[in-house]
Amino acid sequence: MATMTMQQDPTYTALCSSVTLQSNKRGFFFDFAHNVADIVGSAWIDGTFGGLRRDEERLKACHELGDCVHDVLQNVQELYRKKSATLSAQKRQEAERYLWAGDPRHALLLCNHAIIRAPPTGADPTVDGGLSLSLGLASRSECLLQLEENESCLSDIQLAIREGFPEHRRCLNAYPFTSGRQMQEWANPYPQAYFDDVKANYLMQFFPIGHTVPTVSHGKNPDMPATSRLLKVISNPEQGRYAVATGHIASGDTVVVEPPYAACLLPDMFGTHCHHCFIRLLAPVGCSECSGVAFCSMNCRDQAMGSYHRYECHYMDLLVGSGMSILCHLALRIMTQSGLQHFLDIKDTLCESFSQPNTHPGSYSSVYNLVTHADKRPAEDFLHRTLMALFLLRCLQDAHFFPTSTNDKSLGPDELFIGSLLLRHLQLLQFNVHEIFETCMEAPNKFQGSKTIYVGAGIYPTVAMFNHDCHPALARYFVGKNIVLQALRPMDPGMCVSENYGPLFTKRPLAFRQKTLASRYWFKCNCQACTEDWPTYDTLSNDNLRLRCPTKGCKQLSRKEHRRCPKCKKQVSLQEGVVKEMTGRFSEGMEAMDTGDVDSAVQIFCSYLDTMYRVGAPPCRDMSLCQDALRICLSNSGNTWITRK
Secondary structure, three states: OOOOOOOOOHHHHHHHHHHOOEOOOOOHHHHHHHHHHHHHHHHHHHHHHOOOOOHHHHHHHHHOOOHHHHHHHOOOOOOOOEOOHHHHHHHHHHHHHHHHOOOHHHHHHHHHHHHHHOOOOOOOOOOHHHOHHHHHHHHHHHHHHHOOOHHHHHHHHHHHHHOOOOHHHOOOOOOOOOOHHHHHHHHOOOOHHHHHHHHHHHHHHHOOOOOOOOOOOOOEEOOEEEEEOOEEEEEEOOOEEEEEEOOOEOOOOEEEEEOOOEEEEOHHHOOOEOOOOOOEOOOOEEOOOEOOOEEOOHHHHHHHHOOOHHHHHHHHHHHHHOOEOHHHHHHHHHHHOOOHHHHHHHHHHOOOOOOOOOOOOOOHHHHHOOOOOHHHOOHHHHHHHHHHHHHHHHHHHHOOOOOOOOOOOOOOHHHHHHHHHHHHHHHHHHHHEEEEEEEEEOOOOOOOOOEEEEEEEEEOOOHHHOOEOOOOOEEEEEEOOEEEEEEOOOEOOOOEOOEOOOOOOOOOOHHHHHHHHHHHHOOOOOOHHHHOOOOOOOOOOHHHOEEEOOOOOOOOEEOOOOOEOOOOOOEOOOOHHHHHHHHHHHHHHHHHHHOOOHHHHHHHHHHHHHHHHHHEEOOOHHHHHHHHHHHHHHHOOOOEEEOOO
16 A cells, blocks of 8 residues: 555544544543553653554553553453343243243243353252253243244254253143153254254344355465465555456456454344354353353354353453453454464464565464554554553453463563564554444345444455455455455456445545545555546446447547547447447346346346446446445345344
């Protein structure tokens, strides 16, 4: 990316940076950071601290400030929503009243609450004989049965049995079981994986979320498995690292399918989405220790508990209560999902290798080497990020991330190393994170009135290297946590394959786009739409279309009124008939989209764009509208949520 210019608004830039660190000013970190800044003063911040060049030095300098830092950090302790057998029993009994009153959907919500709050079997024998969890599962199975959610009902029956549901109470009127033993014999032969798959399949039927993770078109790139072989990443001093086409890419081609290196769910979604895979929840499974998060299956719960959640579980309310942004949680998640030893093992191999864009795709080095803009970061912003790194480090210390911890007044070598990585994450995530979203619709394939709902954030090292364009070449959507990029227009070999992480030229004028991108991402956009100042939809028309000279070797673009190419001087036919024909095809695509025939609409839109880019060039109103419509249709293959009535 180019360096910053005068389009950058210092006040707006500071605000953009601030919200990537702390999104909720009601949290204690805001006061903590500003109190430290007031105590040390601007002279120390801009002079002594501002002169430091290494993250380890910044970390040590802030850690050595004394009581203004340690008085807060020493208060870090476990803070999370604990299990409660009493509350679980109350919610279950309330659910049963709604169930017998004929309101199974309301009862289901209460049963979910009861199950999430229930302690492990036997943990509290004073309530329900220690069987709160199994009783909650049994009650929920009845709710699901009445709602005709038979597969999920079956899953809960199996889980209730595993949790010790009393044999003398095992019965299910809707199935021809003659005894509890027969029910147990029927349910037990099926492995847990079967029930997890059944539940996941059911959820996908009710909440279409993109049933299948697609594969890239034309085969994988052996050097970057997340991308098509028709892509490669190159670099130069002006543009940094960016993707280019190595072969012809057609509209609709899938060019990237990448799982996140790490991802975090937004706190507002803790009760509605699986904490691990981000799927919408119907009959959640709780963590065995905390009541703050939920999972779609035992498999997701076990994966989370076996990695990051064992360190985060008892500190979730503290992390959220600090007011920190999801990017800070993601900075921590990168550490907790892998554990200390992983980073100690690769410590000596870490180095900044920006000249090697394809080195170790999917590995930690591919995250470590993403741009940080450390040389442009103001000293006070660095101070706040360093204090956040110390807070996150203190949480790791208290959660026994380190086998042994030093005293509060000093940092050991391993702690200093991990703290410096946290600080680096807090820098690079500001510019390289993607928001994970789903599309909410009133009915399948009903795009009118649909809206985008953000559920989390993830770091995708390959996609992070794609450059921005205000007229992007790619559509972006998510299948689970996987990011998918598909072509919105044809591209020839050597062309930049661009993404978009700012305003589109059709929606916002040049000045707004330049200010937003310079302040949010610290670069001046030099895409074609910006350099030529393309019009927004307010004034954009089909008359803006420029037609290509059909003479071989001539790349001249001309308006419709030209009959002689101004470059090669030949009499030419500018294929206006093709444009007229394509206008009709575009209308056919919109009709197919309106009637819910998404597959036909996508096929027509792709054909239209491939042809129009062959004979002409943007800006053009119908071409932009077609790309917008294609983007919406493609997103239907990703995470979508059909609202219940």
